[in-house]
Amino acid sequence: MTKKKHPQRPSRPLYDNPVSKWIDKRLPVFTFIRHSLDEYPTPKNLNWLWNGGSLAGITLLIMIISGITLGMHYNPDPADAFNSIERIMRDVNYGWLIRYIHVNGASFFFILVYLHMFRSMYYGSYKAPRELLWIVGVLILLLMMATAFMGYVLPWGQMSFWGAKVITNLFSAIPVFGDSIVQWLLGGPNVDAPTLHRFFVLHYLLPFLIVAFVAIHLICLHQFGSNNPSGVEVKKSEDQIPFHPYYTVKDLYGLTIYLLVFAGFVFFAPNFFMEAVNYNPANPLVTPPHIAPEWYFLPFYAILRSFPDKLGGVIGMFSAVSVLFFLPWLDRSKIKSAAYRPMFRPLFWVFILNCLILGWIGQKPPQGWYLIIGRLATLYYFAHFLIILPVVGWLERPLTVPSSISEYCKREHNRRKK
Amino acid sequence: MIRLFIIFILIISPPCLADATTRPPEQTHWSFATPLGTFDRSAMQRGFQVYKEVCSACHELSHIRFRELSALGFNDKEIKAIAADYSIKDGPNDEGEMFDRPALPGDSFPNPFPNEQAARASNGGAFPVDLSLIIKGREDGANYVHSLLTGYGSAPTDITLFEGKSYNPYFEGGQISMPPPLVDGQVTYVDGTPATVDQMSKDVVTFLSWASAPELEARRQMGLKVILYLIVFSMLMYFVYRSVWRNVK
Numbered sequence A: 001m002t003k004k005k006h007p008q009r010p011s012r013p014l015y016d017n018p019v020s021k022w023i024d025k026r027l028p029v030f031t032f033i034r035h036s037l038d039e040y041p042t043p044k045n046l047n048w049l050w051n052g053g054s055l056a057g058i059t060l061l062i063m064i065i066s067g068i069t070l071g072m073h074y075n076p077d078p079a080d081a082f083n084s085i086e087r088i089m090r091d092v093n094y095g096w097l098i099r100y101i102h103v104n105g106a107s108f109f110f111i112l113v114y115l116h117m118f119r120s121m122y123y124g125s126y127k128a129p130r131e132l133l134w135i136v137g138v139l140i141l142l143l144m145m146a147t148a149f150m151g152y153v154l155p156w157g158q159m160s161f162w163g164a165k166v167i168t169n170l171f172s173a174i175p176v177f178g179d180s181i182v183q184w185l186l187g188g189p190n191v192d193a194p195t196l197h198r199f200f201v202l203h204y205l206l207p208f209l210i211v212a213f214v215a216i217h218l219i220c221l222h223q224f225g226s227n228n229p230s231g232v233e234v235k236k237s238e239d240q241i242p243f244h245p246y247y248t249v250k251d252l253y254g255l256t257i258y259l260l261v262f263a264g265f266v267f268f269a270p271n272f273f274m275e276a277v278n279y280n281p282a283n284p285l286v287t288p289p290h291i292a293p294e295w296y297f298l299p300f301y302a303i304l305r306s307f308p309d310k311l312g313g314v315i316g317m318f319s320a321v322s323v324l325f326f327l328p329w330l331d332r333s334k335i336k337s338a339a340y341r342p343m344f345r346p347l348f349w350v351f352i353l354n355c356l357i358l359g360w361i362g363q364k365p366p367q368g369w370y371l372i373i374g375r376l377a378t379l380y381y382f383a384h385f386l387i388i389l390p391v392v393g394w395l396e397r398p399l400t401v402p403s404s405i406s407e408y409c410k411r412e413h414n415r416r417k418k
Numbered sequence B: 001m002i003r004l005f006i007i008f009i010l011i012i013s014p015p016c017l018a019d020a021t022t023r024p025p026e027q028t029h030w031s032f033a034t035p036l037g038t039f040d041r042s043a044m045q046r047g048f049q050v051y052k053e054v055c056s057a058c059h060e061l062s063h064i065r066f067r068e069l070s071a072l073g074f075n076d077k078e079i080k081a082i083a084a085d086y087s088i089k090d091g092p093n094d095e096g097e098m099f100d101r102p103a104l105p106g107d108s109f110p111n112p113f114p115n116e117q118a119a120r121a122s123n124g125g126a127f128p129v130d131l132s133l134i135i136k137g138r139e140d141g142a143n144y145v146h147s148l149l150t151g152y153g154s155a156p157t158d159i160t161l162f163e164g165k166s167y168n169p170y171f172e173g174g175q176i177s178m179p180p181p182l183v184d185g186q187v188t189y190v191d192g193t194p195a196t197v198d199q200m201s202k203d204v205v206t207f208l209s210w211a212s213a214p215e216l217e218a219r220r221q222m223g224l225k226v227i228l229y230l231i232v233f234s235m236l237m238y239f240v241y242r243s244v245w246r247n248v249k
């Protein structure tokens, strides 16, 4: 509970000066700001995992700004792409900084978004009434994957080229039209100049689509507000606090810590997430001994390779993402937070472990034990969504859920004292 | 279709039909390997001498311009003199002819061969890679190149060397088309350091590490400041956060 009572309509110079009022009458921006900062009620018990969303938004902004700056010096021509990146690294003022921010930003973006999704799974945030919020999130993930895949092709290193070749060739598994589709995607029979050029254009475009989807994501969010660690919806005014200043300062504090870790990588281990092979210019005649995608695709890559035939693998990989769209209806339990779901809670951690195993298998050759483990993990991945979640929702006897968020906070307070 | 099939086999099949014979690189201590480490200037200068007198006969260094050698501690006059030792194909002139001229500080190191085919033709079909990015372009690059340069030896009896190949256990497959490039006393260092193979190799690796990441020292200096700033800023934000939230139960 907050000791001081917060006025519902704080009077602030920002809103109450004549200019703001004049503008607001014609274009209600200040009403919008007031609504989303001062009046937007937020559960008071959000933990640090709820910082992920705002951090991902800021990372998207960082990616766009650093990306546009790179785009000013980058040349999407196979003969010069690799060299233009080296010119950025060596000749452009602080070009190395901009590029390392962009490269590491991509990995950090995925770390945040995966954490954000696992958070939503643990606390049941995808359940009614937030199903669309979740679905828009999965669409954002798909757009991010497309963007990152095409971005990785741009420096035109060995892995850029061969990654593009292997992934676009997957589409040839589609019956009848496969080969024509691949040709259409590449703009020719091979990964070549037209491919690189269109990937650059699309890599520039998609992030702005992501911005649009993030806006939709936020509109969905503001309809019912955030879920929270108790999984109980806000019931009374003492369950909540205004977003500003409480969560603005919490998000800002989180941001400084995030930037600290980010700067550690950018300045002291900038190539940590990168493959050394990609510092060798693309060579269509020499296949690298070991082709693996960026770490954030490894679990899906493992699923792709677990199937004995190519078409099966492609369908399996796309299903692995698509199944997420149906998650709100596959989970039959009405209880949101895993804290009150004694059967789901351990199974959630098994699911995480399984994802990590898939990621590990994704970088191993698909043979011997690796292949067997990969297949079992793939099976388990789908079983988690299609069998375990529905059945557990039905079998489970949940613990008593707190009657309200305030009640939850009291419980937590007492628990911590002990 | 066959091509697609082959590519598919390549992803599905064991990535390295790799020989377990390739030895992992030996670990050496490098002054630039620690988080705040810097390049040893005299090692860089000696390494440059090794590159210039030995490696540059076969290997390009295309991403480095002569003027960038100022990072090694050379002054403008010395750089002009170094550049003037190389000849650059320029043109066409007003008569439409190509001509040779001495290199200027703004030129990149010239390619020792006119094209890839010529390079392969004089190296038994193998291509001497551009060394500008060799350290970044190999896993554990500095240790790898050092191990490679010092790791030549006679082949074990169960290995038959192909024509024109030398045995080097650190090279993938164990057989390399580069003949041992360094022998003791190959260069005469101006600072009097004894030119052992190990010494020359360490020096040239230091030079090439700089060539791969010339921004390294500036990056670490800036990183230190950024991190210190963020530590102070995050502590301030922590206190703001605590004071705003103190009433929330």
Ligand code: HEM
Pocket: A060, A063, A064, A065, A066, A067, A068, A069, A070, A071, A074, A085, A099, A102, A103, A106, A109, A144, A147, A148, A149, A151, A152, A153, A154, A155, A203, A204, A206, A207, A208, A210
């Ligand atoms: C959703 C946000 C974005 C993601 C996830 C992303 C991801 C990536 C990735 C993984 C790379 C390859 C880096 C490398 O290995 O060198 C890359 C490169 C690149 N990106 Fe982005 N990017 C994003 C936004 C943007 C935007 C908005 C632009 C420009 C408007 C842009 C322009 C570029 C350029 C020019 C490169 C090539 C330079 C380089 O490889 O360092 N990116 N991006």
